[in-house]
Amino acid sequence: MPRRLPVATYIEGIRAGDRAVLSRAITVVESTLESDRSLTVEILNGLPRWTASSFRLGITGVPGVGKSTFIDRFGMHVLERGHRVAVLAVDPSSSLTRGSILGDKTRMEDLVRAPEAFVRPSPARGSLGGVTRSTREAILLCEAAGYDFIVVETVGVGQSEIAVHSMVDFFLLLMLAGAGDELQGIKKGIMEMADGIAINKADGDNQIRAREARTEYQKALHLFPPSKSGWQAQVVTCSGLKGEGIPELYAMLMDYRERMRGNEWGASKRQRQALQWMHETVRSSIEARFYADTRVKAELPAMEARVVAGEIAPTLAANDLIRLYLQREKKD
């Protein structure tokens, strides 16, 4: 049994902006233990409902794109503009990508030392669904603790971008000016989700290539249908290392925010995200409950073997498992 604090201690600590308590509360929301799930509900219940005053920025990019250095520099700029910054990670495959995504906190040297920032490494393990849930809850905790600029980062491993996109106000794609064909390195579906693209490492000899890449991406983005909000995704160049382009990027985000406030589709984005979150939580909860059922667990291996052997149609196998599950429910 992990050591836990009393509920009131979490709630008071978070409301007071205590980073150590916030950190321990996030450990609770990351846990899949039944007791921790209950504790999470109690903590969330004790916090003020979230407000629209925060800004949530999602950042994705393949390993090597310079994400940590970029976030470090960008985060410091955001701090200087008067915000409190929290950095969270969605990294379902962290056993594979360990080290690439906040794995080493020291990769954000300045940010981890800043008193107005909170940097949380990615959860050590977990399914995408679990990590998505806990990251969403961690965002609420950070906002309740007074962080008003939330950065959620992920690596370009596919489904996790969709998850991050579903929980942020602005989804930024970090890219490099590559050699040769600019558009091959990235899944088109992810480009379609981006509200903006930043070509990083646009410094030194790389500047010309970065500007060329910028033109290429701008052309590519124009092929997508315009977003329902009317926002046209923009491409900027920047250098996390040198800090160049960072103020311009921040200005773009604030411009986006201002425009969305006066825009019905933009303003309701969080509402749609919140509904999606609720329904996803319902789905994953009832599914987890099903597969945790002792009779289902006992029968599942044999049923899977029959399906694999072609002895029973998958529809019928599912049907049998559900019947078994419902029998138990009625006996409760």
Add this chain to the structure above:
Amino acid sequence: MPRRLPVATYIEGIRAGDRAVLSRAITVVESTLESDRSLTVEILNGLPRWTASSFRLGITGVPGVGKSTFIDRFGMHVLERGHRVAVLAVDPSSSLTRGSILGDKTRMEDLVRAPEAFVRPSPARGSLGGVTRSTREAILLCEAAGYDFIVVETVGVGQSEIAVHSMVDFFLLLMLAGAGDELQGIKKGIMEMADGIAINKADGDNQIRAREARTEYQKALHLFPPSKSGWQAQVVTCSGLKGEGIPELYAMLMDYRERMRGNEWGASKRQRQALQWMHETVRSSIEARFYADTRVKAELPAMEARVVAGEIAPTLAANDLIRLYLQREKKD
């Protein structure tokens, strides 16, 4: 209440290869009525378990690519090679694309008249999940009725390709030689799923462009990591109208089939698909049961309103709904 036949009549009719009965049975599996779901289970229970001797071909392509003409001609070729051919459609958005996907059976003039073929237009309506389920079940019915070459077609509308990919042995992408940039018109994720690409309408003035497109696509495919089965997706040119390239395409499919038989990853593809099918059915069933619950239905609109208003965190709203649902379950 729709008119239904006795269970035994469906089972005997399907086993005898009676197309009219098969068609009525597919209407049953397409239905979401509780009574029809039970009937589906009884019908499937009465049919022999499926065998590995059929070949399931998935075909996708945007409207205008000449899909119907292609399938008509290709299907006739397959018939001539001694197979019995069934054509099914996955088209969750059929209200939008009506007419584009078997909407008009006469677009497959030869195939619909052939006694050894069975052409089923897409279901009139339904969610992707529902259409996916019923198409999978329809495949089993067709195979039980003696059809050993199943074509499942879909339009290029996104998620439906993933569904079709999950139920076929070979996933074929039908393309056109476009003007200008060949790779812009198609989602990269879908190209990644393809086992083969056929550039259609490679006839008349279009032949040179089609060959150029072929080279382009071949280059693009080589950028993807090789499939676990070791199969490298191939690109062919063809003309549904003129019948050119059709025998070569058929030969490619048979070559694929032969190779997969001697290949562990290829041979177990259907087993993996069957397990996925079972788990998806479990998920959608328990989810449908949840949202059909009278107390959940009564409470949901108010809860959604509170979530949208930001009065309750989505996690807590989901939690409350699940508690409500479980109370009912226990009372049953």
